[in-house]
Amino acid sequence: DAGVIQSPRHEVTEMGQEVTLRCKLISGHNSLFWYRQTMMRGLELLIYFNNNVPIDDSGMPEDRFSAKMPNASFSTLKIQPSEPRDSAVYFCASSHRDRQETQYFGPGTRLLVL
Amino acid sequence: DAKTTQPPSMDCAEGRAANLPCNHSTISGNEYVYWYRQIHSQGPQYIIHGLKNNETNEMASLIITEDRKSSTLILPHATLRDTAVYYCIVIPSYGKLTFGQGTILTVHP
Numbered sequence: 029d030a031g032v033i034q035s036p037r038h039e040v041t042e043m044g045q046e047v048t049l050r051c052k053l054i055s056g057h058n059s060l061f062w063y064r065q066t067m068m069r070g071l072e073l074l075i076y077f078n079n080n081v082p083i084d085d086s087g088m089p090e091d092r093f094s095a096k097m098p099n100a101s102f103s104t105l106k107i108q109p110s111e112p113r114d115s116a117v118y119f120c121a122s123s124h125r126d127r128q129e130t131q132y133f134g135p136g137t138r139l140l141v142l
Numbered sequence: 143d144a145k146t147t148q149p150p151s152m153d154c155a156e157g158r159a160a161n162l163p164c165n166h167s168t169i170s171g172n173e174y175v176y177w178y179r180q181i182h183s184q185g186p187q188y189i190i191h192g193l194k195n196n197e198t199n200e201m202a203s204l205i206i207t208e209d210r211k212s213s214t215l216i217l218p219h220a221t222l223r224d225t226a227v228y229y230c231i232v233i234p235s236y237g238k239l240t241f242g243q244g245t246i247l248t249v250h251p
Binding site: 032061070076119134 | 174180184186188236237242
């Protein structure tokens with residue numbers, strides 16, 4: 029298995045632009061998590077899904093952030109409009125729903141908003 | 143979820159065992175002890191978890207004290223590739239992972 033796949037690996041954009049991050053789950057997993065990591069705040073959970081349904085989005089910073097799972101194996105995290113303070117590494121992770129504490133993380137997307 | 147306390151940093155010589163401690167004195171009976179690590183510029187990696195009994199897998203061993211108030215992650219023969227930040231997380235089933243500051247383990251040649 030290729031593991032969790034994230035794209036792009038690096039993204040540089042200008043303030044105000046829309047950013048879309050993508051994630052492909054490990055085959056057979058049915059829980060999906062989006063995290064953000066910065067030096068100041070560490071690793072934070074933004075939102076997670078079980079069986080394509082958002083369960084907890086309390087970590088989503090504000091309305092500029094949205095996440096979807098259009099199918100069981102794929103998710104997107106969108107930031108519109110982006111701001112410099114959104115610069116961070118964004119990770120997605122997947123797991124089996126019945127063992128969602130055991131998560132497998134992707135390599136991350138490094139986002140820089142100028 | 144119970145709070146954990148880990149030393150901010152530790153050193154270990156290559157080939158030696160690395161013993162990483164974690165205190166979780168407020169752990170509840172239904173909470174598990176999970177260990178993850180994050181190698182520089184990579185995503186976190188699951189290592190091992192346990193409830194009461196000691197556990198071992200191909201990566202590490204987890205020793206949990208009888209009162210469950212502390213635990214130790216053991217890397218039996220540390221290599222340079224084990225240099226990473228190690229996170230001890232206490233969490234109930236279906237809980238959310240909360241990553242603290244962890245322990246920066248540096249393995250020296």
